[in-house]
Amino acid sequence: MAPLLPDDVTPDPTRMLAAWIDEARATSQPQPTAMALATAAADGRPSARMVFVRGWGPDGLDWLTDSASRKAREAVARPDAAGLFYWAGLGRQVRVEGPVRLLPDDAVAAYFARRRPETRLAARAWRQGERLGSRADLHRRIATARAQDDPGGVPDGWIGQRLEPRAIEFWQEDPDGLHDRLLAVRGASGWVVERLAP
């Protein structure tokens, strides 16, 4: 793979990020749009989990989740987060940091329209993070939801959130250990890109 140069990343590193996600999909990397998302509680304690990024572009990285979930509540109360992609087959990692915003209802509806019916069913059957007595509860909840009409649209309580990149760090593996690490930070007059030691 060709070394990574600052000119590849400028003037808009979000394009490079989108190109890397597109390349991960085009080369059939496992779960190419899966991103580890780190949020922090009010007391600063961090937590992380995976989300599927549904949209990526100059405005940021979008995911869907339940507003009752820990990640959603933390990102609303303290709207700063970090995202991480790793594509082992490409030897690439990307870190993204920035503020988190709520997506408008029409954008959430458009993402939901593309989801498989089973995932819509689960979203209607329970609130993410609810305490359950047993696995049988899951079956009961699904059966109840299936027996009810699906009103369509966005299941109650589901929201979309967007991580707006303030900093993006691209890491690309080199077989001799001379890994490329380029940090792009958004400033008042555009993005500034620096090379960091790996």
Ligand SMILES: Cc1cc2nc3c(=O)[nH]c(=O)nc-3n(C[C@H](O)[C@H](O)[C@H](O)COP(=O)(O)O)c2cc1C
């Ligand atoms: C590959 C992968 C993708 C996932 N995508 C999502 C997602 O897009 N939205 C979501 O709410 N949970 C997703 N999950 C489940 C979350 O990782 C997590 O278990 C759940 O959202 C509850 O997290 P929280 O309690 O920290 O909010 C995904 C899990 C995996 C393993």
